[in-house]
Amino acid sequence: MKKLLSIIVALFAVCGLLAFGANQLQSTSGSTGKKVLNLYTWGDYIDPSLLTKFQKQTGYHVNVETFDSNEAMFTKIKQGGTSYDLTVPSDYMIEKMKKANLLLPLDKKRLTGMANYDSRFMNLNFDKHNRYSVPYFWGTLGIIYNDKFVKPGSINHWNDLWQPQYRDKIMLIDSARDVMGFSLASMNKSMNTTNPATLLAARNKLNQLSPNVKAIVADEIKMYMIQNEAAIAVDWSGEASEMLDENKHLHYVVPSEGSNLWFDNLVIPKTAKHFDAIYAFLNFMSEPKNAAKNAEYIGYATPNKKAKALLPKAIRNDRQFYPDDQTIRHLQIYKDLAPAKVGLYNDRYLEFKLHH
Amino acid sequence: MKIHNFKWRNLYLWFVFIVLYAPIIFLIVYSFSKGDTMNNFHGFTWAHYQDLFADSRLIAIFLDTLLIALLSSILATIVGTLGALGISQTTRAITKNTLLSLNNILMVSPDVIIGASFLIFFTALKIPLGFGSVLLSHIAFSIPIVVLMVLPKVQEMSRSLLDAAADLGANSWQLLSQVTIPYIMPGILSGFFMALTYSLDDFAVTFFVTGNGFSTLSVEIYSRARQGINLEINALSGLMFLMALILVIGYYFINQYSSRHRHANTRGHRK
Amino acid sequence: MQRKQRLSRQIAYFIPYILWIGLFVIAPVVLLVYQSFFDINGHFTLSNYQTYFSSNTYLTMTLNSVWYAFLITFATLVISYPTAYVLNATKHPQLWLLLIIMPTWINLLLKAYAFIGIFSQAGIANQFLHFIGIAPQQILFTKFSFIFVAAYIQIPFMVLPIYNSINELNPSYVNASKDLGATSWQTFSKVIFPLTLPGVKAGVQAVFIPSLSLFMLTRLIGGNKVITLGTAIEEHFLTTMNWGMGSTIGVILIIAMVIIMSLTGGSKRRAKRGMTK
Numbered sequence: 001m002k003k004l005l006s007i008i009v010a011l012f013a014v015c016g017l018l019a020f021g022a023n024q025l026q027s028t029s030g031s032t033g034k035k036v037l038n039l040y041t042w043g044d045y046i047d048p049s050l051l052t053k054f055q056k057q058t059g060y061h062v063n064v065e066t067f068d069s070n071e072a073m074f075t076k077i078k079q080g081g082t083s084y085d086l087t088v089p090s091d092y093m094i095e096k097m098k099k100a101n102l103l104l105p106l107d108k109k110r111l112t113g114m115a116n117y118d119s120r121f122m123n124l125n126f127d128k129h130n131r132y133s134v135p136y137f138w139g140t141l142g143i144i145y146n147d148k149f150v151k152p153g154s155i156n157h158w159n160d161l162w163q164p165q166y167r168d169k170i171m172l173i174d175s176a177r178d179v180m181g182f183s184l185a186s187m188n189k190s191m192n193t194t195n196p197a198t199l200l201a202a203r204n205k206l207n208q209l210s211p212n213v214k215a216i217v218a219d220e221i222k223m224y225m226i227q228n229e230a231a232i233a234v235d236w237s238g239e240a241s242e243m244l245d246e247n248k249h250l251h252y253v254v255p256s257e258g259s260n261l262w263f264d265n266l267v268i269p270k271t272a273k274h275f276d277a278i279y280a281f282l283n284f285m286s287e288p289k290n291a292a293k294n295a296e297y298i299g300y301a302t303p304n305k306k307a308k309a310l311l312p313k314a315i316r317n318d319r320q321f322y323p324d325d326q327t328i329r330h331l332q333i334y335k336d337l338a339p340a341k342v343g344l345y346n347d348r349y350l351e352f353k354l355h356h
Numbered sequence: 357m358k359i360h361n362f363k364w365r366n367l368y369l370w371f372v373f374i375v376l377y378a379p380i381i382f383l384i385v386y387s388f389s390k391g392d393t394m395n396n397f398h399g400f401t402w403a404h405y406q407d408l409f410a411d412s413r414l415i416a417i418f419l420d421t422l423l424i425a426l427l428s429s430i431l432a433t434i435v436g437t438l439g440a441l442g443i444s445q446t447t448r449a450i451t452k453n454t455l456l457s458l459n460n461i462l463m464v465s466p467d468v469i470i471g472a473s474f475l476i477f478f479t480a481l482k483i484p485l486g487f488g489s490v491l492l493s494h495i496a497f498s499i500p501i502v503v504l505m506v507l508p509k510v511q512e513m514s515r516s517l518l519d520a521a522a523d524l525g526a527n528s529w530q531l532l533s534q535v536t537i538p539y540i541m542p543g544i545l546s547g548f549f550m551a552l553t554y555s556l557d558d559f560a561v562t563f564f565v566t567g568n569g570f571s572t573l574s575v576e577i578y579s580r581a582r583q584g585i586n587l588e589i590n591a592l593s594g595l596m597f598l599m600a601l602i603l604v605i606g607y608y609f610i611n612q613y614s615s616r617h618r619h620a621n622t623r624g625h626r627k
Numbered sequence: 628m629q630r631k632q633r634l635s636r637q638i639a640y641f642i643p644y645i646l647w648i649g650l651f652v653i654a655p656v657v658l659l660v661y662q663s664f665f666d667i668n669g670h671f672t673l674s675n676y677q678t679y680f681s682s683n684t685y686l687t688m689t690l691n692s693v694w695y696a697f698l699i700t701f702a703t704l705v706i707s708y709p710t711a712y713v714l715n716a717t718k719h720p721q722l723w724l725l726l727i728i729m730p731t732w733i734n735l736l737l738k739a740y741a742f743i744g745i746f747s748q749a750g751i752a753n754q755f756l757h758f759i760g761i762a763p764q765q766i767l768f769t770k771f772s773f774i775f776v777a778a779y780i781q782i783p784f785m786v787l788p789i790y791n792s793i794n795e796l797n798p799s800y801v802n803a804s805k806d807l808g809a810t811s812w813q814t815f816s817k818v819i820f821p822l823t824l825p826g827v828k829a830g831v832q833a834v835f836i837p838s839l840s841l842f843m844l845t846r847l848i849g850g851n852k853v854i855t856l857g858t859a860i861e862e863h864f865l866t867t868m869n870w871g872m873g874s875t876i877g878v879i880l881i882i883a884m885v886i887i888m889s890l891t892g893g894s895k896r897r898a899k900r901g902m903t904k
Contacts, residue, residue, distance in 0.1 A: 004537065011430055018423040025416035038569065043579025044586075063569045066579030071865045072563065079475050081485035082567030168765075174846060176866060215768045215850025219581055220743065223393065229747050229767070246393070339667040339868065346867045351684055354854050365713045369723070372710050376730050376782065379741035382751075383733065386744075394744050439644030457885045458652050460832065465655075466840040466857050468864045469877045473655035496651035499644075501784075504833055508788060508825040512795050542794065546787045553731040553783070577734050585740050593733050600729055608722040 037062045037277035040073065040084040042264070047297035054284050060277040077102055083273040086281065091126045091263045094133050095336035103132045104268040110279040113286025120325075121263065121303040126333060133265035134282055135303035137295070139237035140323065140331060141178055141260040143253045144244075149231035157255045158186035161232065162209055169231040170209070171224060172216045173239075176349035177334055177342075178260065179206065179216075182234060185258045191332045194341040203348040207355045216353060225250060236262065238300040241321055245299065252320040254327055261331035263303070380597060387590035394585065404591040411588065414576070418592060420487075421556065421573040428494035429551035435495070436502025436551075437544050441536065443503070444510040459500045470497060471564030478565060485567030493565045494555045501554060502547035509543030510536075656881065663874040667867070675875035685859070685876070692855040695774070696838035702778040703834050704827070707785035711826075714786070715793045724790055728783045735780065739847045742776050743767065746848075768850030776848045777841060785830035792826025793819075836884055856880060 039046070043066040051062045065084070067073040070093040077084060078100065089097060097103050108114070114122075117135055127133045145155050149169065154160070161170060172179055181191040183202040193199065214230050221233050226246045235243075240252040266285070268278055284290055291307035301321050302308055308316055316322065323331075337345075382394075387405070390398035408414065439459070446452045462470060474496070478489045513536065521535045537544070559574040566575065573592075580586055666672045679685045710727070714720050730738070745751045746766040753763045766772050796819065804814040820827075842857030851858070856876055863873030 004541075008430060011426055015423055015427050015430075018419045018426070022416045022419035022423065025412045025419070043576075043581065065567075065569060065571065066576070067563075068579050068581075069865055071868055074868070075472065075475070076564070076567070079479045081475075081479050171850075174851060176862070215852070217846055217850055220740075220847060223740070223743065224747070226393065227747055227749060343667050343867050343869055343872075346862060346869075347684070350854075350859065350862065353851055353858075354684060354687055365716065368709060369713050369717070372706065372782075373726070375779065376727065379738045379745065379779075380730055380733055382741040382744055383737055394740060435643045435647055438640040439647070442640040442644055445640075453889060455648075457888050458648050460836060460884055460888060461652050461656060461881055463833070463836050463884075465659075465877055465881065466842065466860045468842075468861055469659065469873065470655065472864055472870070473658050474651075476658060477650075477654060492651075496647065499647055499651075501833065504829050505788060505791070508792055508829050509795070511825065512792075542791055546791060549725070549728050550784065550787065553728065556732050557735050559736070574734055574736075577736055581736060581740075585737065589737065593737055597729070597733060600732055604722070604725045604729060608719070608725065612719075 035060050037274055037281055038065065038083055038085045039063065040065050040067065040087040042066060042088060043068060045088065045298065047294045050290055050294055054281065058280045060280060077269045077271060080271055083271050084269050085272045085274050085278050086266055087269050088136055088264045088266055092334040092336040094265060094267060095126045098132060102270050104270060104272060105131050106268065112283045116286050116288055116304050116306045118303055118305040124333065133267045134286065136264045136266050137238065137298065137300040138263045138303050139301055140254045141182065141236055142240065143255065144225055144233045144235055144240050144250055146225065146228060146231050147249050147251060148228060152251065155253055157257060158182050161212065166212045166232060168212065168214050170212045171214055171221050171230045171233040173221060173235045174216045174218045176346045180345050180349055181260055188257065191260060192335045192337065194337060196344060199344055199348050203352050206352040210355055237321055241299040254323050256327055256330060258330045258332060261328065261333050383590050384594040384597065387587055387594045389587065392587060404587045407588045408591045414592065417571050417573055417576050420570065424491055424494055424572060425552050425555040428491055428498055428555050429548050432495045432498035432551045433502050433544060433548045436499045436547055437506050439499065440503045440506035440510050443507060459503050462497050463500045467558065467560030471561040474561060475564040485565060486570040489565045490562055490570060490572065493561050494558065497561060498551035498554050501550045505547035505550055506540055506543040509540040513539050659874045659877050662870050663878050665871040667869045667871060675872050679875055679879065688854055688856055688859055691853065692839050695853060695855060696835050698774050699777045699781060699838045700831055700835040702774055703781045703785045704831065706778065707782055707830065708789055711786045711789040711793055714790055727786050731783050739844065742848060746772055767848065768852055770853065773844060773849035773853050777838065777844055781834045781838065784833045788829035788833065789823060789826040792823040796822055836887065839883065840880060
């Protein structure tokens with residue numbers, strides 16, 4: 001018993017040391033001071049060197065906390081408990097958060113860099129007049145293929161995926177809206193449809209794709225495609241650009257008949273507290289030099305047109321990731337659908353997964 | 357015949373260990389790779405370890421993770437062991453089964469459900485999210501496994517042993533500290549290690565109940581996985597593993613040093 | 628007097644544990660049951676349960692989950708029982724045991740990624756197959772790899788309780804059995820196994836129940852070719868935000884758990900009866 005007690009005491013002592021160590025490290029990096037900004041963002045979604053630069057310029061220390069899905073982020077902001085100052089939801093989620101009264105309007109007078117943004121990416125339906133959001137990154141949904149297994153140029157449309165020659169060769173991103181979405185797009189239907197019959201048809205069409213589907217996975221697609229594990233994948237442009245960097249046999253296609261256009265925008269959630277820091281950060285990130293640096297680090301497309309001009313020519317003119325106006329016109333942004341309608345998408349998608 | 361048999365046994369054990377350790381060796385090998393991903397080995401480098409030591413945020417998170425794991429498993433082990441002792445003393449089968457079912461609810465519930473309901477619970481009680489809420493949750497979901505590990509030992513312990521000790525005039529504290537605890541110690545240790553494991557491994561519950569800048573390694577790893585696993589994380593795992601190995605072997609030798617002593621003790625009790 | 632003392636002691640033990648049950652088990656379960664009666668639009672309804680029991684999707688998924696949880700538990704038991712048994716015979720069993728638990732301290736996601744690296748087309752497993760003259764196989768995204776990795780994750784949780792009960796086994800029973808002329812197999816099946824059954828039971832509970840709601844491995848290793856209830860719950864909580872339906876599945880899982888518990892709880896008596904035969 002004595003021994004047991006001494007073990008317990010020793011363990012508590014270790015705990016004390018750990019707490020001290022962690023505290024020490026946090027105070028040296030300054031995250032406990034008063035001049036802070038709490039940024040709630042996707043994992044690895046900002047160049048860390050920009051955070052250092054921001055602190056040097058303005059004195060605000062940025063605490064980064066991360067989430068891995070829009071919905072999980074929504075739940076945490078809705079429940080409160082933490083003073084998140086800025087977060088980066090996607091388009092439909094901005095609409096949803098707006099409806100749930102979770103966002104604070106931007107004070108336009110305090111924003112200095114709004115003119116830097118491309119007008120094509122402003123004033124969109126999910127946030128008219130950009131009352132709540134500043135564009136951060138944008139992209140598309142498309143097809144990635146490996147020219148070792150697929151003849152270059154032979155995949156241009158969603159319907160090409162259904163060819164029997166691609167049996168057990170395709171990987172899909174595990175997302176109900178996107179998978180149902182491309183099936184809808186392949187039938188020339190709206191990717192925001194709420195018609196149950198149309199959704200059923202989209203599911204039936206997906207069921208026919210089953211033999212070609214090798215797996216339905218998430219972030220791992222990137223790793224698989226880089227390793228030549230699969231010939232074809234359906235994924236977002238941001239992921240694709242990272243894959244292409246690693247494996248030169250890969251190509252990205254946005255089907256011209258239509259696909260999804262997505263945005264991740266910076267918004268101020270209701271939980272915000274440090275407003276001076278927030279506006280300093282928004283203005284800092286809209287400076288062309290910083291936005292360009294961030295875009296190069298993350299590899300996604302920047303909505304900041306002055307920043308885009310600063311990017312290397314090879315990136316700037318890459319039609320795969322900065323599609324022309326013609327293609328952009330055919331792209332559709334997801335709307336925030338009523339919960340029951342989202343449920344329809346998910347039920348059909350679950351049925352497809354079970355069929356597969 | 358006997359020697360032959362023994363060799364087969366060792367072979368089997370080796371096989372199990374190779375399988376158990378293969379993915380870990382894989383991770384550690386890649387922590388020395390020059391590339392950025394676990395795809396191809398690109399030649400030897402220490403770079404990821406240098407990155408790791410320069411990353412004070414990651415190290416702070418690592419220390420916090422250990423702190424939460426240790427504290428929560430100690431507390432969960434204490435509560436769980438007392439719970440197991442209590443359960444074993446219930447006489448009515450229905451009470452016992454009800455308690456056991458309640459005990460197992462957190463084990464069957466998927467992490468997401470636990471996390472979401474704890475989040476609602478904490479915010480309703482106005483408990484600030486962060487270290488405290490994470491610690492409470494980890495204690496909460498570690499208790500059932502401790503109970504499951506300790507209970508069989510408690511049940512094996514014969515009533516007559518306790519009665520004999522009581523007849524000899526032991527009070528309840530002596531009974532607990534001199535007889536019961538030493539007897540069920542292996543179960544308590546297993547429970548502690550399992551609790552440690554649960555805590556180190558948890559992502560979903562921590563994700564929901566954390567806040568105000570507090571983070572654990574799992575949450576960090578999951579959110580970084582979006583960009584593919586960073587080899588810095590491999591380096592950290594490699595170091596963690598090495599530390600654990602040293603601790604385990606160190607613990608073992610300390611234990612062995614005093615084991616003869618303890619064996620003599622327990623034998624004495626049994627007589 | 629002694630009885631009274633024991634009773635008061637029992638209550639003292641129970642206070643923290645009962646507090647825990649009240650705050651972290653009963654409260655969330657009440658919340659869960661409450662939520663399961665609300666549909667996606669926030670109206671009070673029984674429709675979630677109706678949907679569950681009338682839809683092919685959920686029933687198939689339930690069968691799938693039970694079947695795979697069974698396979699995983701079985702595979703884990705088959706590997707773990709001999710391991711625990713052999714461990715017990717080694718010189719330093721405690722050390723080996725700790726070494727078996729240690730791999731669980733490495734993050735699950737990292738281990739899953741390592742398995743992806745090992746099982747992929749160009750991975751070590753396929754290189755080995757190539758080396759012994761077998762053409763590369765698709766290992767990832769098969770039911771085999773899913774069960775293999777799931778069992779891998781669960782092994783320590785099974786070995787530990789089994790080891791504990793084997794370790795406690797009184798060697799004199801085994802010797803007595805041998806002295807009475809029983810073969811090794813008879814000794815094992817009639818003496819050792821029944822006596823270690825409590826450990827096996829604890830292990831099965833620790834493995835089977837969580838296996839019902841596995842979700843991440845189904846995607847990472849199974850490529851969503853295996854769909855379990857965990858997958859559905861994950862989606863309802865994190866994608867559809869249909870917490871009502873997610874809670875309903877959660878409630879059903881809990882009921883299933885209670886049933887499993889009472890079934891395995893009864894097996895002890897049966898085993899004892901078997902032994903006397």
